[in-house]
């Protein structure tokens with residue numbers, strides 16, 4: 001079954017679960033409920049920190065089955081709860097007879113997990129300050145140490161290069177694979193006229209990189225306004241500072257998670 005969408009709103013919605021006609025791929029096994037909660041919390045953090053709006057999604061590789069990953073059903077990320085988490089295989093099919101609607105752009109996640117065994121979490125967003133860097137020939141550079149991952153490079157994926165004029169969305173495996181090739185071994189990839197992808201070795205790292213990619217974009221735009229010679233972090237400085245960030249991710253995560261748990265309790269979706 002396929003649902004017809006108004007073209008201008010199609011990106012907001014999901015394709016129906018591809019496994020609805022059968023049981024689909026088997027599950028990689030039960031996961032700790034705390035991971036499902038962290039996926040919901042991560043989604044809400046990205047919304048609070050100006051990374052997500054009504055759009056955007058994140059995923060985590062299944063902790064016991066590297067050929068499976070977890071993300072929420074297609075929904076506004078700021079409303080996510082543990083009950084919304086679904087499991088997919090690396091072909092981006094829903095597992096174990098899933099009937100919940102899946103994100104149209106879930107192929108971003110499946111195809112990156114195929115090519116990057118070091119990646120255990122992915123954030124895809126349309127965060128606003130990043131978008132100008134996807135359409136202007138002005139490379140994003142690392143403005144400060146908490147965005148050190150940017151110093152290794154922020155390649156821009158132009159969907160038109162391989163697929164001609166499209167609706168700009170990563171709506172199938174071929175487009176996802178092309179995006180994964182442009183990402184290469186980097187931590188972020190910008191997407192022309194669309195947004196970006198941030199990856200990391202854990203959910204906490206991917207969220208931190210997504211948040212500070214958006215902050216870095218704002219800082220670079222402001223720095224440009226000053227008009228002087230710009231001296232961003234070098235590749236080596238970025239490498240050194242990113243190592244510190246990888247070790248220190250617990251601090252921002254503790255802050256953001258605590259704030260999010262308070263909000264979820266106030267909302268009544270968590271006791």
Ligand SMILES: [Zn+2]
Nearest residue numbers: 105125194195
């Ligand atoms: Zn998108």
